[in-house]
Amino acid sequence: MTQKRVYLFKEGNANMKNLLGGKGANLAEMTNAGLPVPPGLTITTETCMEYIDNGNQMPAGLMDDVKKALTEVEKQAGKKFGDASNPLLVSVRSGARLSMPGMMETILNLGLNDETIKGVINLTQNERFAYDSYRRFLTMFGSVVLDIERHHFEKELDIIKAEQGVKLDTEVNAEGLKKLIPVYKNIIKEHSGKEFPQDPYTQLQLAIEAVFSSWNIPRAVAYRNHYKIDHRYGTAVNVQTMVFGNMGDDSxxxxxxxxxxxxxxxxxxxxxxxxxxxxxxxxxxxxxxxxxxxxxxxxxxxxxxxxxxxxxxxxxxxxxxxxxxxxxxxxxxxxxxxxxxxxxxxxxxxxxxxxxxxxxxxRAIQLVDPSQLYQLMLPSFDPKAKKSGKLIAQGLNASPGAAVGKIVFDTDEAAERGLAGEKVILVRIETCPDDIHGMIAAQGVLTLRGGMTSHAAVVAKGMGKPCVAGCESLRIDVKNETLTTSDGNVYRKNDVISMDGGTGEIFEGSIATVEPKMDENFEKLFTWADEIKTLLVRANADTPEDAEKAMELGAKGIGLCRTEHMFMAQDRLPVVQRMIIAGTKEARKEALAQLLPMQYQDFKDMFKALKGYPMTIRLLDPPLHEFLPNKDELIAEVATLKALGKDASKQESLLHTVENLSESNPMMGLRGCRLGLTYPEINEMQVRAIFEAACDLKKEGMEVKPEVMIPLIGHVNELKAVRNQLEEVAQQVMQERNIEVDYQFGTMIEIPRAALTADAIADYAEFFSFGTNDLTQMTFGYSRDDAESKFLNNYVEQKILPSNPFETLDQEGVGQLMKIAIEKGQSVRPGIKLGICGEHGGDPESVKFCHRIGLNYVSCSPFRVPVARLAAAQAVLEEKGMKTLVTK
CATH class of the missing domain: 3.30.470.20 (ATP-grasp fold, B domain)
Known part of the structure; x- marks a missing residue:
């Protein structure tokens, strides 16, 4: 810690922001440049943290240091603090190293009391100005230092204005303002139990303590959490000679x-x-x-x-x-x-x-905040229209953008009406993979449960779809199809609402939106970024439309194509379900034979959209029960059919399958490569479809680069077995088509054991793709949705965790596993391709970490591609010692 606690403005400079705060450092710089800055002093940010760490007690000797520095300020200003004839008045203002406008406290006109007011009147010959300054000081001192609500003071001012028949504060005369002084002092005494302190140094100490304490008031903490500002930075305090803009019309x-x-x-x-x-x-x-x-x-x-x-x-x-x-x-x-x-x-x-x-x-690249770029790519509400709108609920800003539409509670109905061109918003308690068709067709998604990386949030981000999650103040009545707010207002199916995924706000009715535009400036900035960055940026995409959008926004391939999303399409789901409930391998293969041409066309369309760029295709990953109807709904359906005397055998068979596939912890159950080893014919069908599509396109003269990714590997023997099985299929297809394609097999590193044994795994993998969503869950032992809805926000607020590890990569834990995997993998296969395909691939801080540890690419949702491109360029500049200076 720096020993010096108090600096005169003339003693600092612009490079001392960490110590003097942004405001103090800039005041020092301007002072030394000869600009007209009223003289003053700055108490350091370190002193603020010393105060807080000491149980909100002033460090010993601090006020002596302040008084000594204030003597120099008096000489510069030609006035004396507390002097009855020529008083120095000061402002006391916060100033953190990163700007936090309006979050902390300010006090003006400090030093006024019943004696110094006389000196001000005598010096200025302006009684109105003097009493206006005094009543303002009493208001700020009462509200900031003594935590008295301002309306108590404003009420008395309104009474004076009414008595004088005026509307504006500036129209109240000197006599009226003078009458407020004893009234305001009484308010202070009545609400704090203390007399207003006449001693200027007591005023100053209390004001400094109030500014220090304001570092941890709720709005300041919330602001820092939102912008990921370190809670240990602290705020400086600037004590500056007052200059007055309220001395008349020439002020x-x-x-x-x-x-x-x-x-x-x-x-x-x-x-x-x-x-x-x-x-x-x-x-x-x-x-x-x-x-x-x-x-x-x-x-x-x-x-x-x-x-x-x-x-x-x-x-x-x-x-x-x-x-x-x-x-x-x-x-x-x-x-x-x-x-x-x-x-x-x-x-x-x-x-x-x-x-x-x-x-x-x-420097141009440094000046743009990557996380802001969402604003350029998604519709936004017209600020004027939004300001006049009726806010009905507040949730988590899970996926940005503006959406307006009719409330629809049923996924199938949302899909049908959305595809027919109707604007709907899908409102659910929570979403799951079989809601995908409704989400695609809806303008936006609103869920009552779930966090920032819940299913709804992750899928919505991937589609560039506005989403508000965790809106717990709302209640859904599924039977009557109503949505009830906390104040009892009821909204029904087909009522229009507007939702802002960037703020988490829900409004009644239709709010006008503004469409985004990519202009020439955008193209220029990203041309410069691409010239600087070394990290490639791919996209996570499951449809040709998403792939084309990603390419348009600068992606160089697909880093994650999730084949399960293709299975959820309404024309395939019955076939998928028939495959799952098949009692024999032959029956399963029969259903898979129907899926083969569908998957073939999927991959063919995707390869076409990529125009020669590589595509990493993840084989089927989720547990099979996710493709089946809900167990409780099936039980109810079976009971209803039996009660009506109808045949329920089909539903009973389906229910039996659902019960058999039910797991206590499906995230760690029969999924990923375990599914492929249990039912190898599923993966075989998918690989056949991939290679048939690739071969046929290559015959047509198109470049294709399939990368087949085997998910959830925990032991090398799993990868060895699956790889050998699928390699055989790939070779067979290429022999059948009489053509070779450039392909790779690799795996997701998403289980800690895989990271720790990556040298063995690298023998059977040409690439590693870090699946950091699951790797984070398994490393922390958190269930993502449960953690976010139950305790994770509290962990961040209580500083147990520096940030949400599902939003920004945990570099100390998950990041270390990644480093181990890279080192071990490269020791066996020096040229192994390394990427990341979790949503962390679109988080600026995580992208910069990926650059530092030597990944070849990051992959994120299409609409986060520009974010990742810019962050990757900034990572190179930061590595060269050029600090990124975006304005938080």
Whole structure:
């Protein structure tokens, strides 16, 4: 830990963000550049964590350090803290190393009391300004330091406004504001049991403690969780000389951006208010003016401000979000930071700044947050329409995008109506693989259960389909087909709802959407990214449409084609079920013979869509019971048929099969390669279909590269047996077709034992594809859906885990198994191809880890391909020591 706890602005610089916070470091940099920054001091982020670790107790000697530094600030400002005739007033503001706007606390006008107010009046000859500042300070001190709700203060201000017959705060005269001072002090005494402290140093200490404590208030913790910001960073505290925008019509305060944060257009963008303090701009008490009006109202100050803003943008090589105050015709800069922006704006800004010669292409790549790119590829709601919409529920933002449609509870009905062109939203308690057809046809999916990587979430992401999961405040009445909200409102089948998969919000009725567009800037940025990255990006896709979309978005092949999704199509499911319930191998083969031409066409269409790029095809993986009807539903159906005196033998046979296939823990039961070893004819049919399609296309002159992946290998003997069996089929087909194709056999590494014995497994595998969804489950011993719905969020909030391991790869555990597997695999087969096909393949931090450990490719859902491409380029730059500086 650094020994020095308190720095004057002139003692810091822009490279000290970790210690001084973003705000403190930038204030120091601007001070040293000679810009008009009110003098002040910064208490370090380390001191904040020292305070928190010490049970929210001020570290010994801290206030002595603050007083010593404040003496220097007094000299710079020409005022004295607590002096009755020439008082120094200060602001006390938070400032973390990564911007967290509005999440923590601010106090303005600190240092005012019943004595210093007289000095302010005498110095300014402006009684109204003085009492306006005092009542603002009492409000902020009461709400921030003493946790008194602001409405108690606002209520009394409203009474004064009513008495004076005015509507705006600025219209209340000095006498009215003066009357509020004793009233506000009484509010503080009544609600806190304490007198308002007259001693300025007591005020300052309490304010510093309040800002430190605000690091862990719920909204700040939630913000850090969302943006994956380390909870140990802490916040700095900036104590800065007050300058006042509320001293009259020649004073003002405002916020601006050097470029438009919504569109990225190179225009000065912002708002300001005359005769106001900074909080007024964001509080919406008065309607601010566009910053362009300042050019007319105060032309010389506007020019000075624009010149400073442009200088700061060049200095930081990024768009700046700035706060300023004008006090009696003099401009002051209170803050600058890298501005937040939409994904569309981020791409445009990065490209245009590079083309203007302000930054390099490497810097342009660093300026765009990969996780934001979803916004560019999925429909979004019109912000104005959304703002006026009626929110009816909040769930987990499982898969982004905007969807509007009629409520439908039945999967088959959703599929039928969706395919007929009707816009529907599939609403389920939870989804399973046999809901796939309804999910495909629906505009969006809403589930009451499940987490961020539940079935609904994973499949929806793969399809680029909006999904809200875990919406537990809603209740479904399946029989009456109704959806009831927590406040008792009932929505019925065919009622229209709108859902925002990016925020987890559900709205009543139809909200207007805006279609995404890939523009020239997008293409330029990704051309630069592809020039830099070394990691290939493939996609997880099961249909030609998904494959084509993936190629369009820059994928270089398919890293995971899940054949079970092909089995779930409505025209095949009865045949699949007939195969499962077959009593003999011959009957099973008869059903498989019907499936063969279907699978042949599936693979042929997929290969065509890929235009010569490789495709990794995973053989049948899930347990067979997932293709059969629900056991409870079957029992009910059998009982109903018998009660009606009808033949129930078919349903009873099906029920018997379901019961026989029932498992206590199906995730670890008869699935994957175990299924192939138990019923080898299933895998044989699939491999025959793959190679017949590949051979026929090669005869037509098309390049094809099938990679057959055998799932859930835990022991080398499993792979050896399955590989030998399937190699024979592949050779037989190529002999029959009289043509050779370039192919590989490999396996998923998704069981810890496979990773630990990867050297043995590599003898029989040309490639490893890390199935990190299951590998994470088995390494942690978590059931994904149960963990996310029961305790995982609490684990993250309580800092037991740094993040959800199903969203961001656990590098210390799962990642170590991957490293072991790579090292062991390469020791036997140096050129073994290495990839990842879990959803981690589209998570930026996980992609960067995959680059560092030497994978050849990552594979993710089509709509996450640009995310992975950009993250892969950033990984190369970070490896070279160029830190990615996206604005969280």
């Amino acid at each position: 003002a305060t405002g916020v601006s951006f050097t470029r438009n944060p919504s569109t990225g257009e190179n225009e000065f963008y912002g708002e300001y208010l005359t005769n106001a303090q900074g909080e007024d701009v964001v509080a919406g008490i008065r309607t601010p003016k566009a910053i362009s009006e300042l050019k007319i109202e105060m032309p010389e100050l506007y020019k000075q401000y624009v010149d400073i803003a442009q200088k700061l943008e060049r200095t930081y090589s990024d768009v700046q979000d700035m706060e300023f105050t004008i006090e009696k015709g003099r401009l002051y800069i209170l803050q600058t930071r890298n501005g937040k922006r939409t994904a569309a704006a981020a791409v445009r800004i990065a490209v245009e700044m590079k083309e203007e010669g302000v930054i390099t292409k490497e």
